[in-house]
Amino acid sequence: MKMHFHVDGDAFETAGRASGKIKKTLRELGISPDIIRKVSIAMYEAEINMVIHAYGGSIDINISPERIYIVFEDNGPGIEDVEQAMQEGYSTASKEAREMGFGAGMGLSNIKNNCDFLNIISTPGVGTKLEMEVHLE
Numbered sequence: 425m426k427m428h429f430h431v432d433g434d435a436f437e438t439a440g441r442a443s444g445k446i447k448k449t450l451r452e453l454g455i456s457p458d459i460i461r462k463v464s465i466a467m468y469e470a471e472i473n474m475v476i477h478a479y480g481g482s483i484d485i486n487i488s489p490e491r492i493y494i495v496f497e498d499n500g501p502g503i504e505d506v507e508q509a510m511q512e513g514y515s516t517a518s519k520e521a522r523e524m525g526f527g528a529g530m531g532l533s534n535i536k537n538n539c540d541f542l543n544i545i546s547t548p549g550v551g552t553k554l555e556m557e558v559h560l561e
Contacts, residue, residue, distance in 0.1 A: 425449075425487040431471055433479030433500075442483050443467040453487070455560065463492055463558050466538040469531040470496045470554055477501070478552060490561055491540075496554040503546040510536065 427449070429442035447464045467483075474481045478500025486493045503509050512533045536542050541557035 425453075427485040427487075429483040429485075431474045431480045431483060433475060433481075435475060435480070439472050439475040440468055443471050446485060450487075450492075459492070459558060459560060462538040463494075466535045466556055466558070467494060469534045470494075470556070473531045474498050474500070481551075488560075490559065492558045492560065494556050496556075497551065499551040502548040502550055502552055503544070504548050506544050506546055 427446070429445070431442060432438060443464055446467055447460055450460045450463060471483065474496060478498035481496060481498030481500070484495045484497075510532050532544075535554075535556060538558070539556040540559045541555070543555040544552065545554075546552040
């Protein structure tokens with residue numbers, strides 16, 4: 425099963441819609457609650473990051489009997505130092521995002537902790553591609 429979503433940048437009021445729809449779809453497919461929790465957390469964090477940092481982007485999901493593979497792509501500012509950005513507590517969130525309760529610097533580490541595979545390709549000034557995978561077996 426394949427799904428595609430568009431995420432609007434700076435649209436905090438709709439942030440999390442795609443991850444909510446995936447959660448519902450996985451429930452309907454009979455996926456275990458533990459897997460649904462992992463996918464929901466990782467996907468929500470990546471989706472919020474697109475809204476906060478990258479002016480939105482796209483999400484492509486492929487659900488197979490073996491895995492859930494998700495690709496996030498944006499044309500945002502990119503990540504200067506991916507290794508530093510992976511550190512818990514590190515954030516480049518705006519004052520506005522922080523005032524709304526976002527930008528604590530836990531997004532990428534939460535994604536990593538809830539995936540079986542994570543790959544981040546980012547070019548400053550061009551954008552970021554984040555690939556994540558959660559195994560079903």
